[in-house]
Amino acid sequence: MSIKLTNVTLYTGKGDKLENTAIIIEGNTVKAVGEEAVRLPARTVIDGTGKTIIPGMFDMHVHLGMDGVGDPFSQIDGDSPAISAYRHHVNAQKQLKSGVTSVRNLGSRWHIDLEYRNSIADGLMTGPTVYGSGQAIVMTGGHGYPFSTEADGEDGVRKAARETLKAGADVIKLMATGGVMTPGVDPGSPQLSEREMRAAVEEALNAGKTSAAHAQGTEGIKNAVRAGITTIEHGIFLDDETIGLMIKHGTVLVPTLAAPYYIVQNAESGGIPPHAVKKAVDCFHTHRTSFRKAMDAGVRIAAGTDAGTPFNAHGDFAKELELMHEYGLNVRDIITAATFNAAKVLNADPTVGALEEGKMADFVILDEDPEKEIGAFRKVQAVYKGGVCVHEHTGKLEAIVGS
Known part of the structure; x- marks a missing residue:
């Protein structure tokens, strides 16, 4: 099952920052990020307006x-x-x-x-x-x-x-x-x-x-x-x-x-x-x-x-x-x-450490952009490991099923 998070700010981990963008997770891996993710369909779409995503x-x-x-x-x-x-x-x-x-x-x-x-x-x-x-x-x-x-x-x-x-x-x-x-x-x-x-x-x-x-x-x-x-x-x-x-x-x-x-x-x-x-x-x-x-x-x-x-x-x-x-x-x-x-x-960079196609879906959703406020690293909304949510604070993101 594919899940798309849309309207987010995303840091790839390799120095790039993408704004008003998307990421698609399929199973335990990243299927697409950036323009490709915006373009591709997904079974479940989650509106992440105001959220920032960084690698685990x-x-x-x-x-x-x-x-x-x-x-x-x-x-x-x-x-x-x-x-x-x-x-x-x-x-x-x-x-x-x-x-x-x-x-x-x-x-x-x-x-x-x-x-x-x-x-x-x-x-x-x-x-x-x-x-x-x-x-x-x-x-x-x-x-x-x-x-x-x-x-x-x-x-x-x-x-x-x-x-x-x-x-x-x-x-x-x-x-x-x-x-x-x-x-x-x-x-x-x-x-x-x-x-x-x-x-x-x-x-x-x-x-x-x-x-x-x-x-x-x-x-x-x-x-x-x-x-x-x-x-x-x-x-x-x-x-x-x-x-x-x-x-x-x-x-x-x-x-x-x-x-x-x-x-x-x-x-x-x-x-x-x-x-x-x-x-x-x-x-x-x-x-x-x-x-x-x-x-x-x-x-x-x-x-x-x-x-x-x-x-x-x-x-x-x-x-x-x-x-x-x-x-x-x-x-x-x-x-x-x-x-x-x-x-x-750790010689683990082929599979983790960045948000790009084919890598493990380890990522963190922040409530704010750390470039705007360094304290944003403390405002963790959710943590995903291998595509599974392992921690979530109150206030779930809204999902639109079947988009």
């Missing part, structure tokens, strides 16, 4: 096993595998309702994200498409070590990567530097070496998979880029040399601007460990400057929040997009960062 969005850095409490590491430590699995599902539903139809989960204890991914793919439950890393790989005592796989030396890291791929990981997550949340480590200090990371990246590539590096300090970022990493997560301390290196290697930046923002905004809450507050405050302004420099230089950006970190709630993807806009990225590029760029990072 990707949050490229989430932790489904973390709720955004002040001390998420303590929460993880106290969870049983069963409770963690339930937590993954609840948080994934929040993502879906916000218009995020795909998430890249970058670190879950016991590889629970991989089993949760499988449960959705097998139809046991509805949720966003999950691309999972399982447990991250860190040096002994490295950032996030309490819920990661510790490994040292090229052989040790290579073996850990192979074991993680054996468990079914879609992406290998590595810790290239220290981080904010782990006590006793400096966000600016390198951790896994270039050679260690290259060993893991080689294994990921051999298996047809991608890689991601938590990388905040300059030297650690350069190590990860030279090692062939697919994405740099956070990228707090970027200089001109590092940015040039990223452009040369085609490395994508996932800035996670919301993560330090929410720690700084809630620094006086008393719920966040003092060491994390201090490090986030020290990094905050540099992070913003680095993002702007990378953006101006033409580094490819994919949107991710680090959802699950302190006060950084699942379902608040819009905040990352608002911060990108505040720091200078235009709305069409923001949408591309949250859709097509993200899909391309």
Whole structure:
């Protein structure tokens, strides 16, 4: 059965904006968009006057096993595998309702994200498409070590990567530097070496998979880029040399601007460990400057929040997009960062990430146009995944059957 939404504004995800246009969905795929969709008939026609349609969005850095409490590491430590699995599902539903139809989960204890991914793919439950890393790989005592796989030396890291791929990981997550949340480590200090990371990246590539590096300090970022990493997560301390290196290697930046923002905004809450507050405050302004420099230089950006970190709630993807806009990225590029760029990072762009003929019908209906009001990303009227409405607010669109 074909469904046409007419009189809408539509962003393709590839930088194009179509106004007073249409899209036709047939089964689980997009049949037509733009002038062709306006021209072609459909069994059901829905008047979408005033609505804006964008592709289903990707949050490229989430932790489904973390709720955004002040001390998420303590929460993880106290969870049983069963409770963690339930937590993954609840948080994934929040993502879906916000218009995020795909998430890249970058670190879950016991590889629970991989089993949760499988449960959705097998139809046991509805949720966003999950691309999972399982447990991250860190040096002994490295950032996030309490819920990661510790490994040292090229052989040790290579073996850990192979074991993680054996468990079914879609992406290998590595810790290239220290981080904010782990006590006793400096966000600016390198951790896994270039050679260690290259060993893991080689294994990921051999298996047809991608890689991601938590990388905040300059030297650690350069190590990860030279090692062939697919994405740099956070990228707090970027200089001109590092940015040039990223452009040369085609490395994508996932800035996670919301993560330090929410720690700084809630620094006086008393719920966040003092060491994390201090490090986030020290990094905050540099992070913003680095993002702007990378953006101006033409580094490819994919949107991710680090959802699950302190006060950084699942379902608040819009905040990352608002911060990108505040720091200078235009709305069409923001949408591309949250859709097509993200899909391309995951090698999923042949089937998702844009609204065009033949691609999966993952899309979001907004009540307003984000080019007119950046807050429109919060005004989700409906979310469709594979042509099926998986979330709808009150006030259904009017359908004209048999047009």
